[in-house]
Amino acid sequence: MSLLDHLPADWRDATLVGRIATAAGPTPVVISHGRVRDVSRVAPTVADLLNQWSARVPAGEDLGPLEQLPLAPAYDKPGQATRLLAPVDLQCVKACGVTFAVSAVERVIEERARGDYAKAQSIRDALGERVGADIRSVKPGSPTAVRLKEALIADGLWSQYLEVAIGPDAEVFTKSPVLSSVGWGDWIGVRKESQWNNPEPEIVLACDSNGRTLGATLGNDVNLRDIEGRSALLLGKAKDNNASCAIGPFIRMFDSTFGIDDVRKAVVSLTVHGEDGYKLEGSSSMSLISRDPLELVEQTLSQHQYPDGFALFLGTMFAPTDDRDVAGRGFTHKVGDVVRVSSPALGTLENKLTTSDQAPPWSTGISHLMRNLASRGLLASRST
Known part of the structure; x- marks a missing residue:
């Protein structure tokens, strides 16, 4: 599997923002005209990058063509020094529910x-x-x-x-802690005790501290239907678990080739391939969403301020009901499922399923990131 196969068809014309893990540490990058630029000297975090985003793409350090970067799936090559991370870092990860x-x-x-x-x-x-x-x-x-x-x-x-x-008020909740999201090619987790769960393929908007909607990416808001079904008060247990939030592969920034109207009419597709030979396919049309994406941004902003910006899952209409094994049981995940969320303008987010207790532990928090950036001399180099 190649990352290039999971990019938008017109990726060389798109402006993409992401993060890569390097031997030095997490590094924000911008892909423009097919070339990768390390912009950490200008913006040590993606949150900084989006807060100062303008029509001009930061120059950064040219790392060469994207196709020459050794970015393989983490679940295929664990421990590799260079890999793709979720394209958000200090942003709060919010999600809207029941929007279809x-x-x-x-x-x-x-x-x-x-x-x-x-x-x-x-x-x-x-x-x-x-x-x-x-x-x-x-x-x-x-x-x-x-x-x-x-x-x-x-x-x-x-x-x-x-x-x-x-009703008049949308459901807006916090999906996962800052820095806990996984990216393309990584493991995604469900609680081991869950017996009824499914992926939730969604478009995710990238917003800065002023509420500007600057771009979009793909997400998988894993849903544990049995746990939330017992009580809505168990939403946190159903939604916020180790490796339960996947975002990527890149944020596609709004420009002349892609904008909010493209989000409004996008089709988001889902495939699940099981090690048992099972295959599930489905899709969601954003044209059927009950609330406009920008209305959902406004309702999110009505809660409080987001000085580092936020990523906003827009919800899904996809709720698989086809039986996988037992008649009447419907769909549920199995360990080893390969899940692909895709949309032509945004590419494909691919992850492999495991249980949250077996997924790689989340170990890089905000304090770790700040110490890393300080050791690399990046915090003092900020221009804003």
């Missing part, structure tokens, strides 16, 4: 099944036609949404998940 109608229905099913996958299909059959057909055409927070809520309450079908699907 079909996702809302599946969350209601999880809630009513109390995490029991065996009950899911009968509940899905009972709810799908009545709820799903209605909420697809409803604008969240509108008078129509209010009337639908009243009708569903009267039918005994209201749910906290429908509240964020068609």
Whole structure:
């Protein structure tokens, strides 16, 4: 597998921002016209780089053509000195949930099944036609949404998940701690006790400290359906685990070749290949999202300030229901699954599944990064 096969088709015309692990330490890079530039002397972190981003790409140190960098998947070559990291560092990683109608229905099913996958299909059959057909055409927070809520309450079908699907307030939560996200080619983890889980292929927006939406990348917001289904108060346990957040391969910066309108009409595809020969395919069309991506950015900014910027998962409509092994059980991951999240303008994010306790431990925190940057003389070199 080559990283080049997982880049946007027009990657030589795109401006890409990322991070690579080197023998010296994590290094922000910009790929422009196919060449890699180490910009750490100008911006020691990606957060710094985006906060000072302008139309002019920083010069940096030319590391040569991207195809000449030895960037192999970490799960194939553990311990390699040079590898691709998640393209965010000090940014807060936020996520929006239940932003697609079909996702809302599946969350209601999880809630009513109390995490029991065996009950899911009968509940899905009972709810799908009545709820799903209605909420697809409803604008969240509108008078129509209010009337639908009243009708569903009267039918005994209201749910906290429908509240964020068609109510005025979006669900926005913190997905993972700063610096804990994994990148392209790395292991991704689920809790070993989870028996019902799936990938969540999403587009992730990159925003600076002022809320400017500067670019986009791909993400996998792994979902443990049995744990969250038992109680929404277990969201943290279901969502925030070692190696449970993957982002990459690069942030594609907005320019004349790619912008927010391309995000709005993007199609995000998913494939899962199991070591048992199993294959799952699906896709999400961003045109079906219930809330505009920039509205989700605004709702995120309404919480508080983000001095290092933030990355924002926009949600997914993909909730696999096809049986993998046992009739009525639906889909769940197995160790060794290779998961690919892709979109033509953003490339492909590939990861291999393991359990969170077996994934490489997260060991590089903020204090480690600051000491590393100081030892390399990068903190004193900041121009802003």
